[in-house]
Amino acid sequence: MITKLIDLIFPIKTAYAHCDIPCGIYDPHNAQVAAHTIIRMTTMINDLKFDSEDEDEIKKSHHQIARLVKVKEEHAELLKHEVRVIWGDYFKPEIVEKFPDLHDQVWKIMRLASKARQEVNLAAADELLEAVQKFAETYYQSKGLEPVRVKSGFPTEGEIVVHK
Numbered sequence: 001m002i003t004k005l006i007d008l009i010f011p012i013k014t015a016y017a018h019c020d021i022p023c024g025i026y027d028p029h030n031a032q033v034a035a036h037t038i039i040r041m042t043t044m045i046n047d048l049k050f051d052s053e054d055e056d057e058i059k060k061s062h063h064q065i066a067r068l069v070k071v072k073e074e075h076a077e078l079l080k081h082e083v084r085v086i087w088g089d090y091f092k093p094e095i096v097e098k099f100p101d102l103h104d105q106v107w108k109i110m111r112l113a114s115k116a117r118q119e120v121n122l123a124a125a126d127e128l129l130e131a132v133q134k135f136a137e138t139y140y141q142s143k144g145l146e147p148v149r150v151k152s153g154f155p156t157e158g159e160i161v162v163h164k
Contacts, residue, residue, distance in 0.1 A: 026090040028136035032160050034079035035129040038116050039156045041072035042125045076117040079132065083109050086139060095142045105135050129158060136161035 045068045048061045087106045096102050112128040115121065133149065140147040145163035152160040 026086050026139070028082070028086060028132065028139050028161070031079045031082040031086075031132050032129070032136060033154075034075040034082065035125070035132045036152060036154045036156045036158060036160070037075040038072050038079070038113075039122070039125045039129060039158065040154070041068045041075070042116070042120055042122050043156075044068050045072075045120050046122065073117050076113045079128075080110055080113045083132070083135060086135075090139070091142070099138050099142060102138060105131065105138060109135060133159070133161045 045065055048065055048068075050058060050061050052058055052061075083106060087102070091099075091102060109128065109131045112124060112131055115124045116128050137147040140161070140163040143163075147161050147163055149159040149161055152158050154160075
């Protein structure tokens with residue numbers, strides 16, 4: 001009975017955010033790192049040798065491919081999660097009006113991330129990185145920041161999008 005009275009006096013307000021705390025913190029950095037990881041795992045899978053005469057070497061390659069595929073799968077899912085959160089929680093209708101291709105960008109990223117999971121395809125992994133970089137550029141532009149591409153320093157030797 002007393003709790004009902006308290007609820008009447010102090011009604012509960014709903015807060016909306018990408019997490020339970022409306023922090024306003026979003027960044028496409030993790031999605032870009034995940035895309036680079038997918039490229040790296042794909043390259044490492046392609047570099048494995050299964051034509052050795054040494055049975056121990058073949059066993060090592062089989063073990064290694066299982067580990068590389070697992071990491072590639074995890075990072076593809078992480079990438080999709082990061083993009084979904086920014087797309088669903090940060091991009092509001094007024095921002096989407098300014099960037100009418102945003103939904104197509106996200107749809108393309110989701111499809112390419114699935115393809116990167118399904119295949120060992122370096123061209124698809126590279127295309128995924130490019131799509132995520134375009135998404136990052138759109139994100140920074142939506143915040144009124146100028147996006148720039150800088151050398152990542154990763155073994156992929158690719159770029160990462162940041163802002164000035």
